Amino acid sequence: MSRRQKTTIICRCEDITEAEIVQTIRKGYHSLEELKRILRCGMGHCQGRTCLNIIARIIMRETGLPIERINLPTPRPPLKPVPLGILGRYNEENE
């Protein structure tokens, strides 16, 4: 693993480097869903909007899989992080 790969942060919410991602792919984990669960990449504040497409390209480079066979994980609500206090008052305020 090159010094560049060890110091390049791919998932900025969870601090995951390119080297960690490549090592995990080389262990045989070739899907974004698996990488997400093992490394937590894409599970932070931005929900993978920053990193998942970059990781898909790393998978493509490492495995030769065509990009259309690398599925994006299921998107989860809410679209943007929302405070518990605001969500919790939603029903009261809209009754």
Add this chain to the structure above:
Amino acid sequence: MNKTCDAIVIGGGIIGAATGYYLAKQGLKVYLFEKSFPCSGSTGRCIGGIRQQFSHELSIQVMLESVKIFANLAYEFGKSVEWYPGGYLFLAHSEEKKKAYLAAIAMQRKYGLLVEFISPEECRKIVPQLNPDGLIGGAYCPTDGQANPFLVTYGYLEGIKKLKGKIFPYTEVKKINLAQDRVRSIITDKADEFFAPIIINAAGPFARKIGKMVGLDLPIYPDRHESLVTEACERLFDPMLVDYRSDGCYFLQNYGTGHFIGCYTPDPLVPGESLSSTDQFLTEMPRRMVRLVPALKDLKVIRQWAGSYEMTPDGNPIVDRTPINGFYISAGMCGHGFMFGPALGKFMAEMIVRGQPKIPLDDFALNRDFKKSEAMK
């Protein structure tokens, strides 16, 4: 590739992974089949709580064993699984609840569990941010805890690979072939046939479907439960909080990451295989969390999802051999699969290899009377 092995495990969640691992440790060559990716089902959707506080004797015994295993998994795998004994605090807001907890505590103590009923003041020493309104105390066990379901499951799977086994992700079992009254082989969705004298059904919400392949009608039906996770923050408190009021909820702060993660049991229940998440949960769960711990109000929700509780009629799993020789079931975990997994994996391996697990699993038998019920669901 060699198409013959000693045991085929169907299901890549905690139950399949742990069972496969302990079988491999006994010297069996294990092939594990998962129709999607490992942890794609109930295990990967659970919130990672681990408790010994049950009101059912066998569940208490199983969990005493599981906690011992969880506490040692980091040594076993050479890697942390984020096990943390932060405890469980079951809150009582009524005399009736208090009485039920006291009865359960008496039973739990018979097995040596460190558990007691504590006052509201003591609850607030453990969770200073806890709202004391209506609180009359809580059942507290400091040796309950939490672990990361992904790290535990993938740890077991890596272990199977090291012990000469094989994992087949994205490979669905379509058919099970019998030879007279015993199992012979499976056929996958890629039309491959694999042979083994032992097949274990650890398919979670799909266990009923797998059972049908050999003519068994298993009483296992999934219910949908929902969860959410917040952003991380500094450590606020250790235990899982369980609020059993009719509009209660349960949540904990993840030790490894600092996120809060939690769910509630929907009323009425939502039967079926659906895993879609609802905006009703996204507004109701925060209301319940903030009511219990007002200090959480500014913490942001980053994600919500749903998962299955695979329910049996009495709230206990089915872990047993079957009338078909070589076909075993470990499923219907009723929402306790992750915490039961390590011990049940070990016990199932003992049942298969030695004929009898260390603790008799009569209450989890396939042909039991399903009318009795577990109260601390």
